[in-house]
Amino acid sequence: MTTPDHPTFVALLDTLVPPHLEHGLAGAGGLGLGARIAERAAGLLPVLDPVIAELERHEFAALDAAGRDRVVKELDPELAGLVGGLVFQTFVSYYEHPAVVVALGLEARPPHPEGYPLEEGDLSSLEKVRQRGPLYRTA
């Protein structure tokens, strides 16, 4: 039965979104996103049981990153379809994670109440637009 901390499931998450060496970030499994995914999509983990069983047959958790990547990409279409739902949830949970948001150069906070400063921008070229004269048809 697939659980958020099942070693093969964690390895699968790390395969879907691998560690980001440049940013010093763990992958989706290392960030512990399994629990968040289980919370967000309660019905998803049980559906993945046959995927986890197939990966275990390949001793997935013991493979290196390239080996894991190959195994997942060579899953038969039915199992690959099940992984598709997990990819969606993994991307969402990963890019919501505060450490990831900060690594992207953003602030790990909701937009409100602080908001964001925004440059007014240069409107000077509108003078040329204006000089074209009316574009509308009089009726």
Add this chain to the structure above:
Amino acid sequence: MPSDQASEKADVLIIGAGAAGAAIAWRLAETRMRIVCLEQGGWMDPAQYPSTRNDWEMERFGPFGLSPNGRGRREDYPVNDEASPIKISNFNAVGGSTILYAAHFPRLHPSDFRVKSLDGVADDWPIDYATLEPYYDENARMMGVAGLAGDPAYPPKEPTLPPVPLGKLGETLARGFDRLGWHWWPSDSAIATREHAGRAPCINLGPCIMGCAQGAKGSTDVTYWPAAVRAGVELRTHCRVREISVGPDGMADGAIYVDEKGVEHRQEAEIVIVACNGVGTPRLLLNSKSKHFPDGLANSSGLVGRNLMFHPYGMVTGIFEEPLEGYKGPTGCSIISQEFYETDPSRGFVRGYSFEMLRGMGPVSTALFGLSGGRIPFGAGHHEAYARLHDRTAGMVIICEDLPEEHNRVVLDPELTDADGIPAPRIEYTLSENSRRMLDHSVERGKEVLAAAGAVDFAVDAPLAPAGWHLMGTARMGTDPERSVVNDWGRSHDVKNLFIVDGSVFVTSGGVNPTNTIQALALYVADRIQKNLTTLFD
């Protein structure tokens, strides 16, 4: 039969508290008539809007999604839109769909009212731009419209507030238009760019389309409604109207509605005003069958529900090589271009379209955009691919004019009902050849201008399926009772105390967002009701 005694009779009953219902309620309040508004939704709590939470980006797939079919809210009614390539987007609450709109606030153009005369297609409106102009101005003051005077695409008009800032993204896109010598202008936006009428100024949160937690966006729950309620209008929430009732004389005499506990009530009224949008209004009229009106209320022409117009939307997303800071600023409002708005037969279609520039995407939306388009893989190469898109996308939507066709329509679904058992609407709509050609032309021009701005790759989605948020034409205005449902001031040809004031009455759609015109029409109809009060039912 209703389960309780009639409430005290109202002078005016308004059904729907969205863009139009709010405007006409406020405007009629000065008559001191007893005005009651029934709204099937409730008041929204801005503190609960997604932008107050870290997981805000995913709310568009949940309770703040565009489709009423996927939100799981009791206040919504389902819409069977399987037979349409464009799906219905709306919202049911005090404020209606203005809760979720982007607040783009352009006007129609003078030529939009004279489509038949100028271009030989569809029909002319029975009113013109000059008729609505003072009401556009009044609406701008009430809604708080940001913009910049001098746009050569329009007759002179004065926005109330300074324009929404361009930001780096808007400036980048403007350069593309400049390089091609094409028209662009800061968008007219119902966004308080500085404090306005008790509303806090915009602080560039981004996701306006999931409700404005700041209260800067001009949704009618923060513009017209507070003023209307202060002026004495009674706004009754969580009241879903089942049908408009008719007296022995064939006049509307009120409405039967269901409260949130499922209990039926009756509200009598001297005047009934329907403001339920271009789908909800025909649904209600078709559900209001009686001995006098066996085919639905106000439907002697057979046109209730027909001539449904959307705006076929195209969406072109440009991918740039430089960061654009696109996550900052009102998501739907920066600049507009109407270079291709007026008819040019050499383009292969009649009428035209607007470009409206969007902002960029947040981190989750970027990931999902890349996933769905095959640009961001899982596994090896994921982070490199993500970095090529992060803060490097700028979108535009293209709003194509849709021409009225009788076969595009709203009917009652024979099986689908809402939570109260009231028959739900079904949409029958096909995209015309003219619209198809216009979309094709606009997408190519969109790519051209994004490339001129520096985009190196594009993603195209046209027609944009979830873009059925402009609902028009299904109870059209006109002087001929056989070819229209209401007269030139919104009064039903068949029922002289029944008025319609939403997008249903549009004769043609123009190629711009309709909310400003819907509200200007509502103010105009209110004015006409006031001026004709003593002879209203003649």
